[in-house]
Amino acid sequence: MSDPVEPESSTPFDSARFRQVLGHFPTGVTVITAVLDREPIGLAVGSFASLSLEPPLVLFCAAQASSSWPKIREAGRFCVNVLAEDQEDICRTFASKGIDKFSGIGWKHSLAGSPILDGVLAWIDCDLADVIAQGDHDIVVGAVRDLHVAHEGGPLLFFRGGYGRLVP
Numbered sequence: 751m752s753d754p755v756e757p758e759s760s761t762p763f764d765s766a767r768f769r770q771v772l773g774h775f776p777t778g779v780t781v782i783t784a785v786l787d788r789e790p791i792g793l794a795v796g797s798f799a800s801l802s803l804e805p806p807l808v809l810f811c812a813a814q815a816s817s818s819w820p821k822i823r824e825a826g827r828f829c830v831n832v833l834a835e836d837q838e839d840i841c842r843t844f845a846s847k848g849i850d851k852f853s854g855i856g857w858k859h860s861l862a863g864s865p866i867l868d869g870v871l872a873w874i875d876c877d878l879a880d881v882i883a884q885g886d887h888d889i890v891v892g893a894v895r896d897l898h899v900a901h902e903g904g905p906l907l908f909f910r911g912g913y914g915r916l917v918p
């Protein structure tokens with residue numbers, strides 16, 4: 751006899767515990783930007799990672815509930831902005847909904863047209879290469895077209911629901 755399939759409701763933890771435990775994994779913070787119909791778009795993302803060197807690929811995970819992600823997808827390209835330790839306010843702005851996120855924010859276009867935010871540590875300009883739906887997020891793969899270190903300095907960190915910086 752085969753083992754009975756466990757019903758989903760038997761998961762021995764709830765979403766609060768999932769968030770709490772996964773929050774013990776520290777991340778940097780990026781803002782993923784794009785332009786669609788001349789409107790700049792962006793959201794704060796901690797799930798950014800390097801994926802492949804040959805060819806050069808990166809990835810991030812976009813919540814399917816995000817209002818910015820469908821526009822980035824339609825734009826077909828995006829820029830990954832790596833936030834510096836003094837950019838917590840930028841992170842909070844781009845983690846908000848229903849506001850003009852670019853109001854009062856300095857930025858310029860990358861060669862491909864996506865916003866590069868003032869003061870970021872580094873930026874990585876990408877074409878959208880693939881989207882893999884998993885659970886309530888999409889894994890977004892970017893083919894790197896251009897990249898640059900803009901400033902030397904410390905990164906903004908996110909750990910256990912709070913912001914921090916590297917202590918030498």
Ligand SMILES: Cc1cc2nc3c(=O)[nH]c(=O)nc-3n(C[C@H](O)[C@H](O)[C@H](O)COP(=O)(O)O)c2cc1C
Nearest residue numbers: 793794795796797811812813816817818845846908
């Ligand atoms: C530190 C931090 C990391 C985040 N990481 C992600 C992420 O990896 N993927 C994601 O979809 N949202 C992430 N978010 C949440 C989005 O920034 C947030 O839901 C934002 O309001 C989405 O706005 P939108 O509806 O305009 O897309 C993160 C937020 C914070 C503060």
